[in-house]
Amino acid sequence: MNVLELLSMAMRTVMSKPMRTLLTMLGVIIGVASVVTLVAIGQGTTAKIEEQYESMGTNLLIVNLLGNGRATQLEYDKLMELELLPEIESVAPTVGKNGANVKYDRTTETFNVTGTNDRFFSLMKLELDAGRFLVPADNEFRNPVAVIGSEAAETLFGSADPVGQDVHIDGVVFTIVGKLKAKGSNIGGTSVDNTIVTPLETVRRTFKLGQIRTTYVEAPDVERLTEAQTAMTQFLTAQFKSGSGFRVTNQDELLNASKEASSSLTNQLISVALISLLVGGIGIMNIMLVTVSERTREIGIRKSIGGQRRHILMQFLTEATVISGLGGLIGLLLGIAAALGWPLLNPDQPTKLSLTFGLYAFLFSVLVGILFGFYPANKASRLKPIDALRFD
Template identity: 65%
Template sequence: MRTIELLAMALRTVTGNPMRSFLTMLGVIIGVSSVVTLVAIGRGSSDQIAKQYENMGTNQLVVNAGGTGRATQLDYNELMQLELFPEFQTVAPTISLNGANIKYDRTQDKYNVIGTNDRYLPLMKADLAEGRNIAEADLDFRNPVAILGSEVADKYFGNASPIGEDININGVVFTIVGKLKSKGSNTAGTSIDKAVIVPLVTAQRVFKLGQIRTTYIEASSSDQLAKAQDFVKRYLTNKFKSDTGFTIMNQEELMNARIAATSTMTNQLISVAAISLLVGGIGIMNIMLVTVSERTREIGIRKSIGAKRRNILFQFLVEAVVISGLGGLIGLILGIAASYVWPMLSPGQATKVSWDIGLYSFLFSVFVGMVFGLYPANKASKLRPIDALRTD
């Protein structure tokens, strides 16, 4: 019997009982569509992360320090001295006040406050929509001035200009001198759009904040990044009298770490989704065993008129492969569709359809059908004609 005839017979069997065929395919459909969708989300997230770091530049360091006592505290003036060395371009120390109560008129909400210097916004590639940046004079005189992220400004002022207005941050009045353009999430996964920027020394004094925890450093060039990183490590090791209590990461390391974390989580989810394919394969085997039982007399008639064992084997094996293949094809279509719909349901979340993974998932679904269809097909081929014909 030719392959075309076997495929035609298999399709007639599938379409003859569409509900049972669909339920048989369901596990394969769910498995393939889940794999395609999850890979698209994972690769889209990885591309987003890479783009964020590219926008930040590749010659930056992020220094995080922690500990108690003066020996493990970063000093602002000492950090700024790094700019005197040729390896360094910009240094922006920061301190944070999370969930500060911010009030204007009758509107009150909680936002993060970042205390820093005039280098922070250029280093973060954050542009002003209006107003000015923090100035050296603000740091020298501890001026209570603030720059609002775009979402903070929209919350309190809408389309009106906030420049010159006063806001209350944890009971302290600050004058707004700038408003930022919308930027989106930064490389740390937070958003400067939802933050308020104030002079570092002002934040330390009025909010009683302690040591500098995070410092952003821009090397003079990508070629100088390794030297700058080594310089900072030696400086902190000497200052802390230990090589612990601080971490130094460059942009590439941070990017790779976040992409690796995203890939690990995606792979774990894919492993779970792949179980659906195996469950679908078991479902196919069960239905094919039922089909063999229902068509035992048909098998006996075919054998009695000359059908060989291999003909019966191929007939039922092709039916199993057609069922799993159709399920894989439907799952592939649904997975691709879900990949394009997902960004609409989750604004800011990008996806990237992986056609190679889609093809592999479809081929794997066909393989699953072949493996799990082999036992029922082999059982059908071994039936003796005389016994099969006696079955009602």
């Protein structure tokens, strides 16, 4: 009996009871579709993280202060002196005011306010849609000016030009001098699109925000990033007489941490999906045992007219494999459809199809059919002809 005959017989048997076959394949279908979809979402998330990383530049350092009190304070002037070092291109200290009430005309919304300097624009790879960004004089003279993000501008002003308009930030009047183009979220999940950027010294004194907690530092190029990180670490260690009150992070570290977190979550979800495949395999074993019981007399007749044990074994094993293989194929197609359709339902979550993982999932479903179909097939092949013929 050749392979084509085995497949032909298996297909006829499987399709003779389509509803039972479909229900048997359900676990395999769900498992394969889930694996394909989850891998596509995971790889899409990774690609988005890498895109955000590239958009902020690969030569960026982020300095965060961890302690409190005067022993862990940084002055703006001392931070700006770091630009004299050859390892450092530019420095943008920041202070933040989260959840500030911003009012224009009769509209009041809550936005984050970031105080910084003119270097922030080029360091964060921002682009202007209208007006100008902050200039050194704004910090020097503590000008009450602000640059508004695209989402914040749309919320407060709609389609109108915000440049030149006055807004009230927690009751203090600021004049909008510029509007930023849409940027999207960075690796940390924050976004300048719904942020209002003001001069650091203005917002510090106006809202009594205190010390500088976060500073962005840019190296001349990616090759000198390690040198810049070393220089910053040495400066902060000397400043605080300790190496534990701060954290200096480069973009590679942020990227790797984000990718590892995304990969870990995706792997856990895939593990759950694979359990569906195993449950589907148990369903295949169960239905094949029922099939052996239903066809006991058929097995006895075939053996009595010269059918060999290996033929019976291969016949039932092929049927189990066909069931799991068809389920895997249907699951693969459904997974691809779900991966392609997911961004339409959730535009913020891109997907990236992986045919390699899809092939692996399909082959795994076939393997499940072989493994879980072997016991019923072996049981059928071991039936004695006389006992099978007597079966009622």
